[in-house]
Amino acid sequence: MDPTIPCKICSDKSAGVHYGVASCEACKSFFKRCNQKPPEGNKCRKPGYCTIVPARRNNCAECRYIKCLAVGMSINNIKTGRYSAKQLEESRREVEKLQRQRELEKNGFYANHTLKNEDIEKIVKTLVEKRSVIKKTFNPQLERFAIPFKVNRQNHHRPMRERLTASWKFRKPEVFKTIVFQVTQDIPGFSSLTQEDQNELIKVNRVDFRMIYSLVKVEDSGKYLLFNDKIVCAVEDVRKTEHLSEEVVERIRNVRKKLDALQLTDEERVVLSGLTLTHTDRSMKVEDRVSIEKIQNTLLQCLEYCVGKQYDSTQKGKRVAKLLTVLADLRTCSDDLIQSKHNLLFKYPDVDFPPSIREMWYSDLQEAYDMDKIRSELQNIDLDFVSENSSPEMSTASDLIDLGPDLETFLFDTTIFPDDIDTVFK
Amino acid sequence: MDPTIPCKICSDKSAGVHYGVASCEACKSFFKRCNQKPPEGNKCRKPGYCTIVPARRNNCAECRYIKCLAVGMSINNIKTGRYSAKQLEESRREVEKLQRQRELEKNGFYANHTLKNEDIEKIVKTLVEKRSVIKKTFNPQLERFAIPFKVNRQNHHRPMRERLTASWKFRKPEVFKTIVFQVTQDIPGFSSLTQEDQNELIKVNRVDFRMIYSLVKVEDSGKYLLFNDKIVCAVEDVRKTEHLSEEVVERIRNVRKKLDALQLTDEERVVLSGLTLTHTDRSMKVEDRVSIEKIQNTLLQCLEYCVGKQYDSTQKGKRVAKLLTVLADLRTCSDDLIQSKHNLLFKYPDVDFPPSIREMWYSDLQEAYDMDKIRSELQNIDLDFVSENSSPEMSTASDLIDLGPDLETFLFDTTIFPDDIDTVFK
DNA sequence: TAATTAGGTCACTAGGTCAA
DNA sequence: TTGACCTAGTGACCTAATTA
Ligand SMILES: [Zn+2]
Ligand SMILES: [Zn+2]
Ligand SMILES: [Zn+2]
Ligand SMILES: [Zn+2]
Numbered sequence: 001m002d003p004t005i006p007c008k009i010c011s012d013k014s015a016g017v018h019y020g021v022a023s024c025e026a027c028k029s030f031f032k033r034c035n036q037k038p039p040e041g042n043k044c045r046k047p048g049y050c051t052i053v054p055a056r057r058n059n060c061a062e063c064r065y066i067k068c069l070a071v072g073m074s075i076n077n078i079k080t081g082r083y084s085a086k087q088l089e090e091s092r093r094e095v096e097k098l099q100r101q102r103e104l105e106k107n108g109f110y111a112n113h114t115l116k117n118e119d120i121e122k123i124v125k126t127l128v129e130k131r132s133v134i135k136k137t138f139n140p141q142l143e144r145f146a147i148p149f150k151v152n153r154q155n156h157h158r159p160m161r162e163r164l165t166a167s168w169k170f171r172k173p174e175v176f177k178t179i180v181f182q183v184t185q186d187i188p189g190f191s192s193l194t195q196e197d198q199n200e201l202i203k204v205n206r207v208d209f210r211m212i213y214s215l216v217k218v219e220d221s222g223k224y225l226l227f228n229d230k231i232v233c234a235v236e237d238v239r240k241t242e243h244l245s246e247e248v249v250e251r252i253r254n255v256r257k258k259l260d261a262l263q264l265t266d267e268e269r270v271v272l273s274g275l276t277l278t279h280t281d282r283s284m285k286v287e288d289r290v291s292i293e294k295i296q297n298t299l300l301q302c303l304e305y306c307v308g309k310q311y312d313s314t315q316k317g318k319r320v321a322k323l324l325t326v327l328a329d330l331r332t333c334s335d336d337l338i339q340s341k342h343n344l345l346f347k348y349p350d351v352d353f354p355p356s357i358r359e360m361w362y363s364d365l366q367e368a369y370d371m372d373k374i375r376s377e378l379q380n381i382d383l384d385f386v387s388e389n390s391s392p393e394m395s396t397a398s399d400l401i402d403l404g405p406d407l408e409t410f411l412f413d414t415t416i417f418p419d420d421i422d423t424v425f426k
Numbered sequence: 427m428d429p430t431i432p433c434k435i436c437s438d439k440s441a442g443v444h445y446g447v448a449s450c451e452a453c454k455s456f457f458k459r460c461n462q463k464p465p466e467g468n469k470c471r472k473p474g475y476c477t478i479v480p481a482r483r484n485n486c487a488e489c490r491y492i493k494c495l496a497v498g499m500s501i502n503n504i505k506t507g508r509y510s511a512k513q514l515e516e517s518r519r520e521v522e523k524l525q526r527q528r529e530l531e532k533n534g535f536y537a538n539h540t541l542k543n544e545d546i547e548k549i550v551k552t553l554v555e556k557r558s559v560i561k562k563t564f565n566p567q568l569e570r571f572a573i574p575f576k577v578n579r580q581n582h583h584r585p586m587r588e589r590l591t592a593s594w595k596f597r598k599p600e601v602f603k604t605i606v607f608q609v610t611q612d613i614p615g616f617s618s619l620t621q622e623d624q625n626e627l628i629k630v631n632r633v634d635f636r637m638i639y640s641l642v643k644v645e646d647s648g649k650y651l652l653f654n655d656k657i658v659c660a661v662e663d664v665r666k667t668e669h670l671s672e673e674v675v676e677r678i679r680n681v682r683k684k685l686d687a688l689q690l691t692d693e694e695r696v697v698l699s700g701l702t703l704t705h706t707d708r709s710m711k712v713e714d715r716v717s718i719e720k721i722q723n724t725l726l727q728c729l730e731y732c733v734g735k736q737y738d739s740t741q742k743g744k745r746v747a748k749l750l751t752v753l754a755d756l757r758t759c760s761d762d763l764i765q766s767k768h769n770l771l772f773k774y775p776d777v778d779f780p781p782s783i784r785e786m787w788y789s790d791l792q793e794a795y796d797m798d799k800i801r802s803e804l805q806n807i808d809l810d811f812v813s814e815n816s817s818p819e820m821s822t823a824s825d826l827i828d829l830g831p832d833l834e835t836f837l838f839d840t841t842i843f844p845d846d847i848d849t850v851f852k
Numbered sequence: 853t854a855a856t857t858a859g860g861t862c863a864c865t866a867g868g869t870c871a872a
Numbered sequence: 873t874t875g876a877c878c879t880a881g882t883g884a885c886c887t888a889a890t891t892a
Binding site: 442443444454458484506507509 | 854855856857859860866
Binding site: 441450451452453454455456459484487505506507508509510511 | 881882883884885889890891892
């Protein structure tokens with residue numbers, strides 16, 4: 001809407017926000033046509049690598065489309081109607097940011113370099129290995145939760161405020177922070193960002209990150225939470241304790257289905273996870289957008305490389321496009337999830353949430369994660385809140401709906417009410 | 427007015443009560459435009475089935491419009507001006523209910539499932555058959571009233587209090603209760619509701635139900651009450667004994683006209699009747715709104731199916747929209763009727779109304795229908811209060827206005843003053 | 853008065869059109 | 873195929889009207 005904000009795809013003069021992204025008239029029309037018929041593959045020698053600028057944007061439709069998807073264009077992201085005062089304020093601030101940005105650019109900070117394959121290989125390999133290390137490191141702690149339990153439905157009728165207050169005593173968000181911190185250490189350029197930017201990116205994108213990075217396999221029917229191939233909990237019970245509406249759950253379910261359908265390789269998974277953290281649209285506070293874009297560019301090259309290992313050039317572009325489309329869907333979906341969390345928390349402002357939770361869910365709070373503190377706290381984390389009784393029962397399948405949340409969300413972010421869990425078995 | 431009450435159409439943040447329904451700014455504007463020009467039909471594959479949520483509400487205007495109508499939006503439902511203390515109290519209570527609601531949500535009961543055609547067929551067939559059974563069962567009792575009689579106009583000048591007291595001796599609301607109870611037995615899910623919710627729904631929606639379910643044919647001119655094709659009474663006389671204002675009668679007359687103009691098939695009639703009972707906005711006491719919504723959803727599918735039998739896909743959406751519009755009009759109209767009943771009864775608080783009547787008309791009374799008692803009482807109902815004299819005269823047509831009430835209302839709910847009836851003729 | 857809403861306004865965008 | 877331009881919405885905000 002402000003012409004000083006350039007097209008996110010080709011950096012031409014933007015003609016407003018189209019399909020969720022500031023874009024020029026040309027790129028808007030282009031993406032519109034792509035939705036009717038996506039551009040043919042196997043024309044570009046290196047899909048994803050062509051530079052998209054006004055003069056050359058018509059040279060490679062495939063790359064233009066990939067860029068559209070990468071910056072978050074999606075048919076599910078449509079905005080209509082007049083802007084609210086709040087949105088206008090956002091826009092105004094983005095313009096200011098941009099000006100500061102341009103000054104940085106003049107200092108030759110940003111270079112649109114192309115990585116060598118061996119560098120890419122090294123990055124991806126490190127990320128994959130880090131994931132299995134994390135798995136091993138946290139297994140002992142996570143394993144303690146791999147105990148199926150039954151939810152006491154009676155507790156759903158207790159006053160919400162009471163249940164919320166009780167639940168937070170047992171949250172361990174530090175575990176997640178540690179995991180994501182470990183990962184960012186291996187994303188080239190991420191630790192060079194200011195502490196503030198790092199924290200902000202993690203904060204606003206953690207749901208997306210977690211959804212993709214998830215350490216657990218989701219059970220095939222999608223009805224149960226699995227960890228180490230053991231059923232942990234019925235999804236419907238999580239939905240209720242999470243206080244999520246059917247609609248939000250439906251959205252999550254759909255995105256989870258799409259994610260599962262992708263059958264991500266480990267390599268694709270870690271790179272995509274990293275990509276989620278480079279999304280800056282959710283925050284006004286992020287300062288150094290140019291550096292973040294550079295990180296994004298690096299990871300996109302990694303993605304292209306990983307996909308190229310499995311697919312021939314005919315299919316490679318398609319696969320990349322597909323991955324990025326699902327990423328965009330995931331963003332919209334987790335926006336909803338975050339929103340419904342906010343609604344919940346604002347509805348019960350007097351609940352005694354620990355500061356770490358407030359900070360996590362109230363996006364306008366100023367405190368940020370203290371990475372050093374997290375690192376030092378890593379040793380002292382204690383996760384036991386489930387006592388181990390036994391009772392070989394579980395909510396019946398007929399009560400359940402099809403959803404595939406991930407264990408981490410369940411364990412560290414969700415509103416689990418320990419009092420609701422009355423029997424643990426196996 | 428309370429922003430925690432979401433938009434009834436798309437569940438976005440509501441901006442107050444518009445056209446009678448809590449709705450967001452967007453849906454308000456949308457409905458406003460629809461009143462100028464309704465959305466084009468035959469664009470949606472399955473009118474009425476699209477989910478209306480903020481992100482997707484612009485995907486299908488037809489379904490959004492149908493949803494508007496289904497939740498009761500109507501140009502005749504406009505409310506302006508400041509809220510009274512009572513209305514504010516209502517709103518406050520609704521917010522509380524909503525919170526409790528979400529906690530109940532839901533023993534897996536609410537699933538937005540789509541019914542198979544054969545199941546729909548079965549439901550509709552059962553409902554239609556039940557109606558003809560009811561007709562047969564109650565014919566002997568109703569037939570006894572199918573005697574035209576003349577009203578003694580002198581009695582209209584007797585003190586109101588006196589007339590009211592006398593009249594209630596002869597009311598038989600039990601008959602109606604039995605009829606509606608029989609019907610609810612065949613509405614899937616209705617009998618699974620708590621006894622309290624069932625009673626409350628019947629209580630607050632009975633006028634609408636009756637108006638549509640009506641067992642009698644209305645005389646063509648609309649000037650006389652008919653049962654089994656025999657004139658029973660002049661409408662204007664009912665108006666006077668009922669103490670209804672010209673305005674209310676005019677409203678009823680208009681709605682009745684609209685209803686008649688629809689030329690409902692038996693199938694449409696029974697399904698619409700069922701739908702009236704799923705309306706929860708009139709009561710604060712209704713608890714399990716989600717289950718009721720599911721019932722409503724089921725019946726909406728039935729309606730769509732019935733309409734689909736007669737109309738091609740081009741016209742189907744239009745017909746459904748039309749039916750739901752009239753339903754909304756009916757609601758407003760019977761709101762007026764109920765209000766004027768309340769006014770009447772509050773004006774004469776010392777009249778010795780039987781408990782069953784108090785309970786029926788004073789919506790804030792706590793007693794509810796006792797279904798089991800009704801069932802057992804069914805055998806003992808005795809409807810004879812009209813003695814059979816004869817006199818071949820009738821109120822002249824010039825006194826009459828165009829109104830088409832239904833016999834059940836006349837017989838069982840209305841304020842008939844037996845003393846007013848001085849001559850009955852063949 | 854103050855609260856509250858219908859209807860108007862117009863800054864916005866999806867999708868269609870068509871010359872280049 | 874492209875992209876400038878157009879049309880039919882959309883929805884945030886405003887004001888006049890309505891009511892307690
Ligand atoms: Zn562009
Ligand atoms: Zn290319
Ligand atoms: Zn809405
Ligand atoms: Zn539709």
